[in-house]
Amino acid sequence: MTDYQSLGVRPLINACATMTKFGGSLMPPEVLAAMNEAAKAFVDLQQLQSRVGERIAELTRNEAAYVTSGAAAGIMLASAAAVLYKQPDALKHFPKIAAFKDEAILFRSQRNPYDYAIHQTGIKLIEIESDPTALRAAISERSACVFWFARGVDSADDISLEETIAIAAERDIPVIVDAAAQLPPVENLWRFTEMGAALALFSGGKDLRGPQSSGLMLGRRDLIDSIRPISNPNHGLGRPLKVGKEEMMGALAAVERYVKLDHAARERYCEETVQLFCAALDPLPGVRAERAYPNEAGQPLPRCRVTIDAAVIGKSANDIVQAFFDHDPAIAVAPDSDASFYLNPMTLNPGEEFTVRAACLNLLRS
Numbered sequence: 001m002t003d004y005q006s007l008g009v010r011p012l013i014n015a016c017a018t019m020t021k022f023g024g025s026l027m028p029p030e031v032l033a034a035m036n037e038a039a040k041a042f043v044d045l046q047q048l049q050s051r052v053g054e055r056i057a058e059l060t061r062n063e064a065a066y067v068t069s070g071a072a073a074g075i076m077l078a079s080a081a082a083v084l085y086k087q088p089d090a091l092k093h094f095p096k097i098a099a100f101k102d103e104a105i106l107f108r109s110q111r112n113p114y115d116y117a118i119h120q121t122g123i124k125l126i127e128i129e130s131d132p133t134a135l136r137a138a139i140s141e142r143s144a145c146v147f148w149f150a151r152g153v154d155s156a157d158d159i160s161l162e163e164t165i166a167i168a169a170e171r172d173i174p175v176i177v178d179a180a181a182q183l184p185p186v187e188n189l190w191r192f193t194e195m196g197a198a199l200a201l202f203s204g205g206k207d208l209r210g211p212q213s214s215g216l217m218l219g220r221r222d223l224i225d226s227i228r229p230i231s232n233p234n235h236g237l238g239r240p241l242k243v244g245k246e247e248m249m250g251a252l253a254a255v256e257r258y259v260k261l262d263h264a265a266r267e268r269y270c271e272e273t274v275q276l277f278c279a280a281l282d283p284l285p286g287v288r289a290e291r292a293y294p295n296e297a298g299q300p301l302p303r304c305r306v307t308i309d310a311a312v313i314g315k316s317a318n319d320i321v322q323a324f325f326d327h328d329p330a331i332a333v334a335p336d337s338d339a340s341f342y343l344n345p346m347t348l349n350p351g352e353e354f355t356v357r358a359a360c361l362n363l364l365r366s
């Protein structure tokens with residue numbers, strides 16, 4: 001049997017988040033079944049990408065959709081689309097595109113490691129303050145797009161996405177939203193594009209629970225069509241970002257599942273699990289356990305913040321995080337500060353909350 005155990009790799013209980021480094025998320029049976037089925041026959045891959053895209057667009061109330069090999073790949077392709085949709089001759093020039101509109105505007109407050117994917121296309125990053133005056137001043141003949149990194153319900157900028165879209169629209173500049181981790185809520189699949197964003201990018205391997213190496217590009221048909229000539233099986237910038245037939249079908253099955261999922265029941269499970277953790281841990285000497293909301297990505301789901309008094313417990317929060325990892329079974333929790341960490345219910349399999357609670361009681365007893 002080809003499995004983790006035969007390699008000496010320990011499976012983890014994930015009480016941290018939909019982290020790429022821990023495998024993203026787990027695919028439900030309907031996603032696995034779709035991938036399995038897809039693996040049994042050859043197809044015309046371009047035809048499959050367009051049909052899957054049409055279906056995902058319908059399900060997510062978008063004009064068009066495209067399956068990428070992740071949201072980071074989506075950021076790269078969306079940046080390329082912003083150059084290509086009006087300048088198809090740029091096709092063969094990436095990443096040397098100085099002869100074309102080659103600037104992406106982004107806000108200093110939203111800079112994050114994923115914006116490197118814009119840079120990889122050869123597009124120049126124009127970093128500005130997040131306010132309307134700075135945005136108006138930055139838009140020029142060189143502008144290809146404006147990027148918006150959505151951070152969920154607690155985001156604080158001096159400019160809103162609505163205003164960003166309105167200002168960019170005055171000059172016909174597309175706004176691209178990195179919404180990789182902005183599910184739930186499910187409505188975000190159409191909210192950003194209905195607001196007027198040209199494209200919104202999502203991870204397939206986070207809460208959607210599709211293949212880890214998948215993502216969605218949702219939005220305008222003209223932009224999405226512009227990247228087909230440089231995406232696999234065609235050659236160019238997007239060729240190394242290959243998406244297989246199994247990932248396309250897995251991503252579609254994940255979207256089909258997600259749009260009809262009982263999100264209220266899921267939220268209830270998360271709230272109840274946080275209460276379970278709080279009730280068990282808060283009474284322990286030197287421990288405070290409380291509900292924290294929203295979670296690290298600004299998603300409207302709760303976590304349990306555990307704060308410890310190292311003098312009472314005899315260990316720092318970092319020692320505890322490590323002890324969870326070394327525990328049998330291994331448990332990934334989310335580091336926070338020297339004195340605190342988080343327990344996140346969103347990536348637990350039902351039943352695992354009791355294993356996590358038992359491990360906590362073990363490790364936090366002074």
Ligand SMILES: *Cc1c(COP(=O)(O)O)cnc(C)c1O
Nearest residue numbers: 070071072073114180181203215
């Ligand atoms: C996870 C994440 C990405 C990358 O998504 P992948 O699907 O792993 O490529 C990009 N941007 C943000 C904000 C993310 O949280």
